[in-house]
Amino acid sequence: MLRISYLWNERIADSRFHYAVMVARQGPQWIFVRQAARQTFELPAGRREPGESILQTARRELYEETGATCYKLAALCPFMVFDDNMPVVGETPCGMLYLAEIQKRAALPQGSEIAETVLLDQLPANLSYPEVQPRLFRLATLLFPVRIRLTDHS
Numbered sequence: 001m002l003r004i005s006y007l008w009n010e011r012i013a014d015s016r017f018h019y020a021v022m023v024a025r026q027g028p029q030w031i032f033v034r035q036a037a038r039q040t041f042e043l044p045a046g047r048r049e050p051g052e053s054i055l056q057t058a059r060r061e062l063y064e065e066t067g068a069t070c071y072k073l074a075a076l077c078p079f080m081v082f083d084d085n086m087p088v089v090g091e092t093p094c095g096m097l098y099l100a101e102i103q104k105r106a107a108l109p110q111g112s113e114i115a116e117t118v119l120l121d122q123l124p125a126n127l128s129y130p131e132v133q134p135r136l137f138r139l140a141t142l143l144f145p146v147r148i149r150l151t152d153h154s
Contacts, residue, residue: 002131006139007078007094017054017078018093021045022062023140024071024100029119030137031102033065035128036115042128043137044100058098065114070104076140081132097136099144 022044024031032041046061048054055075062068076097108114118124127133 001084005080012078016094017096019047019095020058022098022100026102032118033114034116040126040128041124054096067105067108068102069106071102073100
């Protein structure tokens with residue numbers, strides 16, 4: 001069984017962030033993506049590349065996976081996903097959960113691993129990571145109205 005630990009009050013070194021997950025909406029609907037190699041949907045997300053900050057990762061992945069060109073983006077909280085059998089140590093890799101409000105999208109970049117994006121009112125039933133994504137989505141959607149005053153990254 002996978003567990004999620006939210007690191008609300010901890011100072012996390014940027015080097016511990018290995019990936020970014022974005023709960024994104026355009027208008028009143030949420031954006032989900034399907035990778036070409038899968039038949040399931042997921043939240044836009046991706047791994048950090050060498051030399052990037054975790055915020056740069058979030059911006060790059062949001063564009064690469066959704067085509068977002070004008071948006072507001074805010075970090076919500078760091079988190080760790082781990083198996084019940086996995087020991088948690090001080091330097092366990094973390095992810096950063098972001099909220100994104102997209103105003104404009106362009107076509108996906110050439111060679112994108114994303115086969116399609118969909119706009120939905122709720123989580124799709126066929127998720128790539130059903131143990132994790134519903135919990136991240138639920139937290140983000142509860143806090144989205146509170147964090148609506150996001151930083152503009154147009």
